[in-house]
Amino acid sequence: MTCDGVPRALPRAVETTAYRIVQEAVTNALRHAGAAQIEVRVGYRPDGLSVTVRDNGRGGVPVAGNGLRGMAERAGGLGGWLRAGPADGGGFEVRGWLPV
Secondary structure (H helix, E strand, O other): OEEEOOOOOOOHHHHHHHHHHHHHHHHHHHHHHOOOOEEEEEEEEOOEEEEEEEEOOOOOOOOOOHHHHHHHHHHHHOOOEEEEEEOOOOOEEEEEEEEO
C-alpha cells in the first residue's frame, strides 16, 4: 500500500467507505482477475481522499454486479465517485474520490 499526502483522521463515513472499496476491489482482483500483484494507493488531499486499487490480472470490461455497483453507491452517497475498468498497460483499476 502506498500513501500520498499526510494521513489524518477523516469522518467515520469516509474511512469506512474507503475501507469497503479497497476490500471489495482486492476481493474482486483475487477472485476474478487471476492477479499476481495488487497495488493499493490512498491519497490524502485537503478536500478529500482518493483511493486506487490496481491489479495485473486479466483486465477486461467490468461486469455489472453487486460489488462494483455497491462501491459506486457508497462513494456517490458521500458526494464522491468511483470508476472501474481496464487499466492502461493491462490489468484492472478501481479509482474513487471521497470528499470531506
